[in-house]
Amino acid sequence: MEIIEVTKQPPYDTAPLTLVIGKFDGVHLGHQAILQTANEVKGEGESLAVFSFSDHPLWILRKDAEYQPKLTPGQEKMHILKQFDVSRYYRVQFTEEYAKITAGEFVLEHLSRLNVKRIVVGEGFRFGKGGDGSVEGLIELCSQIDVSVTVVPLMKEHGRKISSTHIRSLIKGGNMEAVQALLGRPYSITGEVVHGEALGRTLGFPTINLGGIESYVEPKTGVYLGAVEIHHEEGANEIWNVLISAGYRPTVNGQGYLVEAYLIDYAGDLYGKTVTVSFLRYMRGEIKFTGLDALIEQMEMDKKEAKALLGMD
DSSP states (O other): OEEEEESSSOOOOOSEEEEEESOOSSOOHHHHHHHHHHHHHOOTTOEEEEEEESSOHHHHHHOOGGGSSBSSOHHHHHHHHHTTTEEEEEEEOOOTTGGGOOHHHIIIIIGGGSEEEEEEEETTOOBSGGGOBOHHHHHHHHHTTTOEEEEEOOOEETTEEOOHHHHHHHHHTTOHHHHHHHHSSOEEEEEEEEOOOOHHHHHTOOOEEEESOTTBOOOOSEEEEEEEEEOOSSSOOEEEEEEEEEEOOGGGTOOSOEEEEEETTOOSOOTTOEEEEEEEEEEEOOOOOSSHHHHHHHHHHHHHHHHHHHTOO
C-alpha cells in the first residue's frame, strides 16, 4: 500500500481512483461495509484509495484526551485496510488550520487534484469547516467535477449505530464480546516484548510485558482471557492462549498502566519479539492482595478457570 502524506493539498495525480473518505478508527463493521461497497462499485482500472486523518478531530480541536489514543494506530490500520484491497492511503495531517477548509474548498480545490472517478461515504457523512458539508452537499459539489457519489446506509447492531465512540466505551468497560461483535474481530494490541521486573517468573507465572502501546485505547483494568500471536520474521506465526493482566498492579505498587500476558503452557524467551495480544473475555477486576501468597493463589484459580473455559482440562 502506498501511503501519501497530505499536509495542505494532496499532490496532483492522474491515476484513476475510487475514493473512500472517513476517519476509519477501528475499521469496524460499518467501515468494512463502506470498503466492501467501494470494491463493488469500483470501475475497471481504478485503484481503491482511502482519504483519512492522522488524528481524531476531537483531539486536535477540543484537546479531548478521550480521543488521543486510537482503536487502530498506524500500522495496524494499514494492515487491516490492505485486506480490503486498498492500494493507496492519503493520510491528512489534521490540524486546526486544516479544519478551516470549507466543504467547497475540500471538493473543488483538494479532491479535484486527484483523478477521482467515484467517492464512497457512509450515511450521515459530514465534512468541511465545522462539519457544515452534508452528503447532499457532497453529491452537489462532486457533480461539478464529474464525480459520482455512493452512499452506504448506516450499519446497526441491536438498533444502535455502530460507531468508534461506542466501541471505545465498551473497551473501557471491559465488554470484549460486544467489541468483537462490532469490530468483526477481537480487540487487539500489538507491541514489542520488553523487559520488566521479572516478578511473574519469580511467582511461577512468567509473563510478557508489551512495550510501545501508548497510542492504543486502554482496556478496563483487570484480568482477561485472550490469545497472543507471536510474529516471526521467517516461518508461520504462533498463536497461544493467554491470561492478560491490564492495569496498575496495586499489590506490588506498580507504576503506570501495563499490559502483560501469561502464555498458558508456553516455555520460551520472547524478548524483542513483536506480539499481538487479543482480548476475548473479561474475567475479573484488578485486586490489591494482602501479599504475594494471596496473589499466587488467585493466579492459580485464574489459570484453572481459563483452562476450563478453553476446554484444556
